[in-house]
Amino acid sequence: MAVCTGCSLLCDDIELECDDGKISLTKNLCRKGEGRYRSLREDRLVPAVDGVKVSFDEAISKAAEMLGDAENPLLFGWSNSTLEAQRIGIDLAKKLGATIDDTSSFCQGYLMEKVLRGEYPTCTLDEVRNFADVLIYWGSDPSSSQPRHMSRFSYFPRGEKRQRGYEEDRTAIAIDVRKSPTVVITADGFFRIPPGGDAEFIEALLAALGGKMPKVKDKKMKKKILKLGSTLRKAEFGVIFPGLGLIYSLKDEIDKLTPLITRLNEVASYKLIPMVGHYNMRGFNQTLLEETGHINRVSFKDGVEHGPQFAVTEAVNDCDALMVIGSDLISALPAAISRKVARIPTVAIDPHRNLTTDMARVTIPSALSGLEAGGSALRMDGVKIEFEPVIESGYRSDAEILSRIMEAV
Amino acid sequence: MANVMEVYQLLPKTNCKECGYPTCMAFAVALLGKEKIIEDCPPLIENPKYEKKLEKLRELLAPLMSADATETGMIIHTDKCYGCGNCVVACPVNVANDPKGTALGFGPKSGRAILMVEDGVIKCVNVEECRRFGPEKILCNACVVTCPGRAIEFI
Ligand code: SF4
Ligand code: SF4
Ligand code: SF4
Numbered sequence: 001m002a003v004c005t006g007c008s009l010l011c012d013d014i015e016l017e018c019d020d021g022k023i024s025l026t027k028n029l030c031r032k033g034e035g036r037y038r039s040l041r042e043d044r045l046v047p048a049v050d051g052v053k054v055s056f057d058e059a060i061s062k063a064a065e066m067l068g069d070a071e072n073p074l075l076f077g078w079s080n081s082t083l084e085a086q087r088i089g090i091d092l093a094k095k096l097g098a099t100i101d102d103t104s105s106f107c108q109g110y111l112m113e114k115v116l117r118g119e120y121p122t123c124t125l126d127e128v129r130n131f132a133d134v135l136i137y138w139g140s141d142p143s144s145s146q147p148r149h150m151s152r153f154s155y156f157p158r159g160e161k162r163q164r165g166y167e168e169d170r171t172a173i174a175i176d177v178r179k180s181p182t183v184v185i186t187a188d189g190f191f192r193i194p195p196g197g198d199a200e201f202i203e204a205l206l207a208a209l210g211g212k213m214p215k216v217k218d219k220k221m222k223k224k225i226l227k228l229g230s231t232l233r234k235a236e237f238g239v240i241f242p243g244l245g246l247i248y249s250l251k252d253e254i255d256k257l258t259p260l261i262t263r264l265n266e267v268a269s270y271k272l273i274p275m276v277g278h279y280n281m282r283g284f285n286q287t288l289l290e291e292t293g294h295i296n297r298v299s300f301k302d303g304v305e306h307g308p309q310f311a312v313t314e315a316v317n318d319c320d321a322l323m324v325i326g327s328d329l330i331s332a333l334p335a336a337i338s339r340k341v342a343r344i345p346t347v348a349i350d351p352h353r354n355l356t357t358d359m360a361r362v363t364i365p366s367a368l369s370g371l372e373a374g375g376s377a378l379r380m381d382g383v384k385i386e387f388e389p390v391i392e393s394g395y396r397s398d399a400e401i402l403s404r405i406m407e408a409v
Numbered sequence: 410m411a412n413v414m415e416v417y418q419l420l421p422k423t424n425c426k427e428c429g430y431p432t433c434m435a436f437a438v439a440l441l442g443k444e445k446i447i448e449d450c451p452p453l454i455e456n457p458k459y460e461k462k463l464e465k466l467r468e469l470l471a472p473l474m475s476a477d478a479t480e481t482g483m484i485i486h487t488d489k490c491y492g493c494g495n496c497v498v499a500c501p502v503n504v505a506n507d508p509k510g511t512a513l514g515f516g517p518k519s520g521r522a523i524l525m526v527e528d529g530v531i532k533c534v535n536v537e538e539c540r541r542f543g544p545e546k547i548l549c550n551a552c553v554v555t556c557p558g559r560a561i562e563f564i
């Protein structure tokens with residue numbers, strides 16, 4: 001059995017047949033995970049400095065030199081690294097007096113922090129499978145992003161108290177601006193909202209939960225929301241799975257979610273599990289929280305400092321060396337910020353080539369975790385999953401690469 | 410998906426009984442059930458005035474007759490499949506045959522599952538276990554309605 005690191009479900013029931021170091025057959029791996037496994041031989045990164053291929057050791061020492069010489073180094077990425085690598089990364093940031101931030105900074109950070117600090121009630125996915133009866137996919141599309149979410153945990157499987165599975169025992173609700181693949185299978189429970197309409201929808205739901213008329217123009221929708229209110233009240237074990245759609249829509253008003261969670265827990269029992277994308281974003285957030293009291297956006301320049309100025313989008317303004325690990329930062333950022341990033345001397349560590357590695361001064365190839373390297377990671381619900389390498393390759397793990405840089409600094 | 414009426418409209422509608430059935434309608438049902446093939450209707454094949462109908466009927470039934478379709482008429486569009494396993498876990502036969510595996514959301518742990526995900530996409534094995542198999546078939550559609558990509562259909 002192998003573990004898939006294709007998304008934050010870390011599916012651990014993957015069966016593989018290998019032939020001559022090549023994967024010849026996979027079982028239970030979804031299409032997304034399959035893509036990751038098949039990428040093993042495509043577009044692998046090579047160690048290089050200024051576009052010239054060098055030895056692994058030379059790449060390490062050049063990286064250490066660049067980071068060691070910098071006044072304001074910034075270490076970014078981390079959500080596609082093992083817990084072991086993340087811990088070394090944080091130590092490296094301390095040693096360098098660097099700023100450290102991860103992808104949660106511009107995606108699930110806010111919600112993850114609430115969950116990790118215990119401000120929002122949460123549960124494990126195994127509990128979801130065993131007990132949950134009302135599921136709310138809000139601005140999330142598991143069918144595309146975490147393809148086995150609904151089959152392994154949330155909607156379709158039988159569980160201790162949910163013996164009859166989805167047909168009778170569970171209600172799925174999808175709130176989205178578009179008819180996503182997930183909506184195709186939750187048709188009855190689909191609430192289509194206009195882009196940016198999430199705050200208004202929260203208001204309407206709060207009204208419905210309080211037995212008041214929701215302020216919605218559309219008559220049909222009004223009725224539907226009232227009905228939803230009563231469905232939500234009747235839940236024995238409700239779970240909200242918020243995705244990026246919700247976070248990007250609420251933007252600065254993201255705290256509007258809090259009264260809804262509170263209200264839902266007055267009338268019934270509701271948990272929340274953020275729909276993390278990358279396989280170990282939660283691991284980084286939790287590790288940094290334990291270490292510094294903050295989940296992201298930390299500077300070690302002067303003790304431990306935290307703030308929006310240390311978010312990657314801001315920190316790139318005055319950093320003079322950048323290390324990106326397991327992330328295509330350039331593609332992820334808006335063009336204006338990407339242009340700034342392109343001017344910073346960069347070390348990129350990744351199994352594959354991407355836009356960020358293409359513009360980096362130093363590139364260091366790494367092993368694909370779960371396949372070529374072992375380690376551990378936190379699933380989106382915080383459960384720790386450990387994995388062993390299943391394929392022999394000459395590539396080094398993130399943890400090993402970071403240790404080497406650490407020694408050389 | 411072809412239905413009986415569509416097939417019937419493309420037959421000679423003379424109830425000549427040459428196919429061995431009392432009516433063209435009965436033959437249409439037999440065609441859809443894969444008990445007969447188009448060539449079992451002699452007038453349709455031999456009489457040039459049915460040429461157009463024959464052509465259309467062949468077109469209509471092509472997916473059904475193709476090797477891709479299993480004996481239950483299941484057609485899988487792997488290009489639309491996410492490999493999510495929803496159908497695997499929702500199939501009532503999988504659940505009954507594999508209580509420790511698919512019933513709990515895992516991949517199949519017994520050899521008797523009908524649907525499983527292989528190389529990232531769905532695959533139909535043990536088709537004889539499907540509720541739609543054989544003369545006593547039940548029109549189950551659990552694997553169709555749980556698919557986000559509408560990758561499974563029955564003809
Ligand atoms: S759902 Fe995620 S972890 Fe599971 S097989 Fe698919 S990509 Fe891999
Ligand atoms: S039709 Fe029913 S029994 Fe047959 S494969 Fe689909 S879900 Fe299973
Ligand atoms: S056929 Fe549909 S439900 Fe089954 S694995 Fe593929 S996408 Fe999922």
